[in-house]
Amino acid sequence: MAQSWSFLDICESDFRPLVVIELAKSAKAETIEWFTKRIVDKKAKGGAQLLVKPLLTEKEGENIYLVGASHLRLLLGAETVGLVKECNDNSMRTFTYSSRKTFKGFADDNHDFLTMAECQYIIKHELENLRAKDEKMIPGYPQAKLYPGKSIVRRLLTSGILVQIFPLQDREELKKLCHSWYGRVKVGCQPLDEIRSYFGETIALYFAFLEYFTFALIPMAVIGIPYYVFAWEDFDKYVMFAIFNLLWSTVMLEVWKRICATMTYRWGTLLMKRQFEEPRPGFHGVLGINPITGREEPVYSSIKRQLRIYLVSLPFVCFCLYFSLYVMMIYFDLEEWALDYHEENDSNFSSLMLFVPSIIYAVVIEIMNRIYRYAAEFLTSWENHRLESSYQNHLILKVLVFNFLNCFASLFYIAFVLFDMHLLRQSLATLLITSQILNQLAESLLPYWLQKRYNKRMKKRLCSPKIDKDLSLAEQVNLEKEMGTYCGTFDDYLELFLQFGYVSLFSCVYPLAAVFAVLNNITEIYSDALKMCNVYKRPFAEPTANIGVWQLAFEIMSVISVVTNCILIGMSPQVNALFSDSKMEHILTVALVEHLLLAIKFTITFVIQDKPRDIQIKLAKLEFESLEALKRQQMKLMVESLKE
C-alpha cells in the first residue's frame, strides 16, 4: 500500500491537516487504496490533487485519513469555487489566480490569505466533485454502481463505506473565538466577522440575525413594560401599540435585508455566483440523459414527483393538520371537564387536576411534533427531489405549516371562537414561557452536559504519558469524530420564527411578550454559542448571501399579525360600542383600516430599498466594469474585422 503515498511523501514537510475522512472499519483495502489514489491523483488525470495522510491511532481497524492541500492547490481551488475577496482598492472581486497580486493581504508566502474555514470548504468542494471516469462500480463493492460523472464521495457515503467527512477544529482559534464570543461578560455585539471566518457565512448570518432580532425587539419590550406595570387596558393605547408594532416589524424586516447585504458584501458572498447544483445524495432514478447538462445521470420524471407531492404529501399534511386541530378540541373539552370537576369537588387533588389537561396536551403536541418531523423528512425524501435546495424548501414548508398550527391554533381558537381575551393572555404567556424554557434545556444544556461527561471519559481513557504532537492530533480527531453533527440552522430559525409569532400575532393583547423574547434571546445567544463551540463538531462553512426562505416566512408572519391584531381590536367591546348603531359601518371601518394598514406595510416594504446605496453603487460598478470589458473586446474584434 505504501507506494500510493508517493505524492504525499514529497510534501510531508508542509502538510497541514484540514479535513478528516472516516471510512467504515470494514472497508476493503483495495477500495481505500483506490479512493486515496483518486484524491491524490493529478488534476489532469481526473484526481483532486490533494494530500492524504493516514491517522495512526491506538485502536485497531479504524480507517481515518487526514486530508490537506498545498498552498498553490488551495489558491487554485479558491478560484474554482468562486471565492470573492477584498482587493487592494477596497472593492470585492472574484478571486482568480492570475490576478492574485491585486488582492489585499496576498503574498506568496502568506498562508493566512485563505482562512482555515475557506480552505476546508475548498477541500470539501474538491472531494465532492471527484467524479467517476470509466469505473462502473466502486472497486471491491460491485453493488455500489458508478457512472461517468457520478460524485465518488456521494456514492461512498450512500453505500456506507464512507462514514463521515468533517473539518478539523483549530483549537487555538476556537479558544480565542470562545473568549471573545461568550468568555467574558460584556455589553455589545458578537464578533460576527470572527464567527464567520471560523464557522462560515450560514452560521454567522444566523447569529447576526439573532442579535439583530433581539436588538429590534428591545423598543417593543420597552414600550410594552408600562402596559404591564400600569395595567393599561385602554382601547386607544392598545391601538397605538398595535400600529407601532406593525410599522416596527415591517421596518425591522426591511432593514435586516440592508444589514444582511452590507455584511455579505463584506464577506464576499453577495457577489458569489451560484454554482450549478448537482443532484442531492439521496436522489435516485433510472439512468437517462439530463436535458440540461446532456450527461448520463439518474433522471426522475417531474410529473411523478408532482403526483407524489399533490396526491400523497399534501393530503397527508392536511390530515395531520386536521388531526392536530382535533387533538386541540379534545384538549379544550378536557380543560372544561377539569374545571367542572374542580368546581364540584374543591380539593387539593382537583386543583392539581386543573393542570393535567395542559400537561397532557403539551406532551401530546411534543410527541406529534417529533413524529410529524420524521414523517415530513421521510415524505420529502420519498418525493425524490433532484436538488438539495428544492428538498429543503419542501421540508421547511411542511414543518413550518404544522408547527404554526400546533403553536398558534389554540390561541386562534381562544381569540376568535371563544372571544376570551383574558384566557388568551394567560395561554399566550404560559405557552411562550414554557416553550422558551423547554427549548433552552433541550437544545443546549442537555447536549452540553452529555458532551462534558463523554469528554471526561474519553480523556481518562486516552490519558497516556507521551504527549507529543502527533498523539495530541490523534486525540483531537478521536474526540471530535464522536461529537454530534450540527444539523444546520433550521431548528434555530424555527424557534425564532415561532417566538416572532408569539410576540406579534396577539401583540395588542399581551405587550409583555417582547420582554420575554428579549430575555430569552440574550441567553439564547450564549447557549447557542456554547453549543456551536463545545457540543458539536465543526461544521463545513457554507457560503450564503441571505437567510433565504426564512425572510419570506417572517414577512408572511408579519402580514398575518396585521390581520389578527386588526380583528382583535375590531372585536373589542370599545370598538363595538363606537359602532353600536350601524353594523355595516363597523364591518367596513375595520376592513378599511386593516387594508389601509396592509397597504402602508407593502408601501414601506417597497420604498425601503433592499440594499444600501453604497452597496448598490459598488455592485453597479462591478457590472459596469464587466460590460465595459466585454465592449472593449467586441470593439477590438470589430476594428479588426472592418479592417479586412
Added chain:
Amino acid sequence: MAQSWSFLDICESDFRPLVVIELAKSAKAETIEWFTKRIVDKKAKGGAQLLVKPLLTEKEGENIYLVGASHLRLLLGAETVGLVKECNDNSMRTFTYSSRKTFKGFADDNHDFLTMAECQYIIKHELENLRAKDEKMIPGYPQAKLYPGKSIVRRLLTSGILVQIFPLQDREELKKLCHSWYGRVKVGCQPLDEIRSYFGETIALYFAFLEYFTFALIPMAVIGIPYYVFAWEDFDKYVMFAIFNLLWSTVMLEVWKRICATMTYRWGTLLMKRQFEEPRPGFHGVLGINPITGREEPVYSSIKRQLRIYLVSLPFVCFCLYFSLYVMMIYFDLEEWALDYHEENDSNFSSLMLFVPSIIYAVVIEIMNRIYRYAAEFLTSWENHRLESSYQNHLILKVLVFNFLNCFASLFYIAFVLFDMHLLRQSLATLLITSQILNQLAESLLPYWLQKRYNKRMKKRLCSPKIDKDLSLAEQVNLEKEMGTYCGTFDDYLELFLQFGYVSLFSCVYPLAAVFAVLNNITEIYSDALKMCNVYKRPFAEPTANIGVWQLAFEIMSVISVVTNCILIGMSPQVNALFSDSKMEHILTVALVEHLLLAIKFTITFVIQDKPRDIQIKLAKLEFESLEALKRQQMKLMVESLKE
C-alpha cells in the same frame, strides 16, 4: 462639403436607406459636416462607421439625411447590442460575429438574416452611442456644451439642431403585414411574429397582451350573459360568479407570464442582457464624477431628488387626488339637486336637466385628466431622474393613481357609502360604455381621418410626372416625416388597465361588463392596428422581455377586486340576514372568507411557475454551458499552474 462623403461613395452601390435624420432648417453647414463626418468615421477614430446620404428634395433648405450601413457593420452592431438569434440546433444564443456560421439562416450573402427593424434598432443604438471625444461644444453652437462621453445625438436633440430620427417604413412589408393583420375578415390570432419583426417586441407584446386579454375575458363574458338574460339576482349565483372571477383573473395573469416567456424566448429578448443605462436626454446637473463609471458627467444629488419627490410631487399628487374627490362630491350634490328639480317641476326641460350633472362631470374629469397629465410629466421631468426607466416608473405611478381615482372613486362612493347597488350597476354600465366609445373615437378614428386628409393633400402637391425611384423615396420620406409620432404603449395599456378595473372590481354586481369589454377589445385590436400602420410613423423597435410595470398594476387591481367583491357580497341583504343574530360572527366570517380567498390567490400565484418547463430547461442549459466553459478554462489554467 463633397469630400466628407468619400467613404460613402465607395459603398454607394449597396446603400439601403434605413433611418432618416431630419436636421433643423437653420442648422449651420459646419455642424452638419461635423455630425455627418462623425457618423461616417471609422470605429477606431471614435465614429459610428455608418453610411450617410443626403436626401434631395424639391423644397429648399431642408436638411434630411438617410443613414444606412454595410452588411458587415450591421452584423458587428448586432453583437454590440447583444441580439439573440436562433442557432442551427434550435436553441437561442447571443449572436457573435465569430460564431455567425452556427446561426440559422446565416449566409454571407443573405442580407435578410437581420430583419429591417433589427437593423434600424442597431443603427439607432450606434447613433445614440456616438460620443463626444475632446469636443467642448457642438461646432457652430457654443452654447451646446459637450464633455467626453456625452452622447452627441442627445445633445443635438436637446439643443434643437436635430429635429428627429425615425426609421423608414418598408412599404411592401407594411402592405403584407396590413393584409394579414386586419386586411381580411377572419377568425383567429394576429400575426404576432410578423408584427414583432416589423414593429419590434414592445409593440408586438402589447398586441399579444391585448389579444390574450380578450380571449381570457370570453369565459367571463359567456358566464355573465345568463345573469343578464335571466336577470339572476340570487346571492349564491353572485358568490359563484365572484369566486370564478377571482380564480380566473389570477390564473389568467399567471398564465400570461408563461405565454410571454415562451414568446420572448422565441424572439430572443428573454435572453438579452440588460445594457448599461445611460442618462436620459432631459437629465441635467453639475459636472461631476459618476461613482459607477468613474467618468465625468452631470451628476444630481439623489437626496435633492428625494426631497423633490416627497416634498413637492407627493403633496401635489395628494392634493390632486383630494381635489378630484371634492369635484366628485360636488357632482353628487348636483345630481341630487337635479333629481329634486325634476321631481318638483316634471317637464321636458327638467328631465333633460337630469343628464346635465353627468355631462358636466364627464367634461370636468376629462379636463382634469389632461391638466394632471401635463403636470405629472412636468413634475416627473423636474424630479430630474437620471434613467429613462426610473422616469417612466414615476410617471406611470403618478398617472395610474390619479386615473384610478378618477374612474373608480364615484363607483366606490356609490357602493360603500351610499350602499345603492342599483345605482352602482347603472353608473358602471354608463361609465364603461361611454369611456369605450370616447376612447375609440379619440384614439383611432380621429387621427386616422386627419391623416387621410393630410395624405391626400400631400399626394396632390407631390404629384409630378416623373415617378423614378429616388423621387418616390423622397416622397415617402416627406410623407412619413410629417406623420405623428407614436408615444409608446402607455395609453393603450392604461385603457386596458381601467377596463380590467370595470370588469373585475364590481364583477358580482354587473357581470355583463366582460361582454362589453370583449366587444370593445375586438374593435380595439383592429383600430390599434390601423393606427400603427397608417397614422403614425414607424417607431424604432424596442427589445423587451415582458410588459413590465403593467403586470404588477394588473395584479394589484386583481387583489383590490377580491377585497371589493368580498365586501359587496358581505354587505348584501342576504348575507346580513344570515348573520342577523351575531354581528361579531358576521365580521369574522366576511374577513375570514376574504383572507382565505387572498391566501388562495397568492398560493395560485406561487404554484404556477412564471416560465414553462421547457423554457426553464433551455435557460438552465445555457447557464450550465457558460458555467462549464468557465470551468474548462479554469481547469486548463490549473493544470498549467500545477505543472510549473
